[in-house]
Amino acid sequence: MRKNQNNKRKKSIRKKISLLIISFVFINILTFLPLNIKNMPLLAGYLLTKEDIISNEEFIMKFNYVKDNVKYLYIDSSDSDLHSEVDKVEALLNEGVTEKVKILISDLTNRFNEISSKNQLELEKLFNEANDEKLEGFFEDEIETVNGYKEEFENLYKDKKYSEAKEVLDSLREYIENNKKLANTRKINEVYDEKSEEDPSLREPKYINGILIVNKEYGLPDTYAPGENAEAREAFERMKTDAANEGIYLNAFSTYRSYYTQERLYSNYVYTYGQAPTDTFSARPGFSEHQTGLAFDIGGLDRSLWAQVDFMYTEEAKWLKENCHKYGFILRYPEGKEWKTGYMYESWHFRYIGVEHSVNFANSDLTLEEYLGL
Ligand SMILES: [Zn+2]
Numbered sequence: 001m002r003k004n005q006n007n008k009r010k011k012s013i014r015k016k017i018s019l020l021i022i023s024f025v026f027i028n029i030l031t032f033l034p035l036n037i038k039n040m041p042l043l044a045g046y047l048l049t050k051e052d053i054i055s056n057e058e059f060i061m062k063f064n065y066v067k068d069n070v071k072y073l074y075i076d077s078s079d080s081d082l083h084s085e086v087d088k089v090e091a092l093l094n095e096g097v098t099e100k101v102k103i104l105i106s107d108l109t110n111r112f113n114e115i116s117s118k119n120q121l122e123l124e125k126l127f128n129e130a131n132d133e134k135l136e137g138f139f140e141d142e143i144e145t146v147n148g149y150k151e152e153f154e155n156l157y158k159d160k161k162y163s164e165a166k167e168v169l170d171s172l173r174e175y176i177e178n179n180k181k182l183a184n185t186r187k188i189n190e191v192y193d194e195k196s197e198e199d200p201s202l203r204e205p206k207y208i209n210g211i212l213i214v215n216k217e218y219g220l221p222d223t224y225a226p227g228e229n230a231e232a233r234e235a236f237e238r239m240k241t242d243a244a245n246e247g248i249y250l251n252a253f254s255t256y257r258s259y260y261t262q263e264r265l266y267s268n269y270v271y272t273y274g275q276a277p278t279d280t281f282s283a284r285p286g287f288s289e290h291q292t293g294l295a296f297d298i299g300g301l302d303r304s305l306w307a308q309v310d311f312m313y314t315e316e317a318k319w320l321k322e323n324c325h326k327y328g329f330i331l332r333y334p335e336g337k338e339w340k341t342g343y344m345y346e347s348w349h350f351r352y353i354g355v356e357h358s359v360n361f362a363n364s365d366l367t368l369e370e371y372l373g374l
Helices: 002-038 040-046 050-072 082-093 099-132 140-158 162-197 230-245 259-273 309-313 315-327 355-361
Strands: 206-208 211-213 251-254 295-299 329-331 349-352
Touching: 050 082, 050 099, 050 162, 082 099, 099 140, 099 162, 140 162, 230 295, 230 315, 230 329, 230 349, 295 315, 309 315, 315 329, 315 355, 329 355
Parallel strands: none
Antiparallel strands: 206 211, 251 295, 295 349, 329 349
């Protein structure tokens, strides 16, 4: 009996201990299960072989290289955003080096290398182009500025800091572009001073491809007095009629001007405004296109806007800009081409060159100088 009772008690104690252990384990599982599931990849890491660990380190190194160097690339809109990709992969990587992450890192590395070599090629091409610029008429200090930019670019490029190199290269190209215009303006004015000092009776009219060119380099003799060109007038009248049918009123308020008329006009302007400002909107005698008989200053209904900057905003000016080439006329001094023509934008000054040439000027800001290769 006693033995039996003892056995019973032992069994009961064992049962209690078992229950305790089971509930302890169970509670633990319940408590830590969510955490463990979350940490499974990390736990799995402890079970990785030595080779796996080396390969994981390799991926982490690869990722870190991309992460550290992505800021040196410039990424245009055609490439999806590599920066946010890096952030995405980094977030995933914090949870372990899974197979998925490895694939993402491989992709990221490939994309990084692809964009890097694309940057390199583009920069090389652009830099070579900038390097080939002749810098004609640049002053010494301007050339020094150019060389400073080039040196800065080359150092950044060597260090593979492409985004910074690109910024310097953009500045270099912009500087060259602007300074070329400045140098060209200086050259035009220099030539103009020389040519306008020459004896006007010795000048010869200059024709290129059958087009009489008059600008700050090519003048006309004082004896050149053809009057208004009949063909140009006829073309203007046709243009005027067609415009009127569209409700646009055009008036050619100034066409042919003789050498002597221009002489009076120019000296009056110089008296009022001074020579340098006058030279941007009025020609010295012998250098006015109006002396050819082929230049037409055209205005609209509002007389107060004739030969005024604000004429450009009128319906008439817009119509002329879009249609004049159909009648043989071109806008002679387009906007933004002051450095090429030597004159400010004149939305009212049109030059007759014949339709066979003028059609090439349609919807462009091409100048006659550029068209004739001057
Ligand atoms: Zn004019």
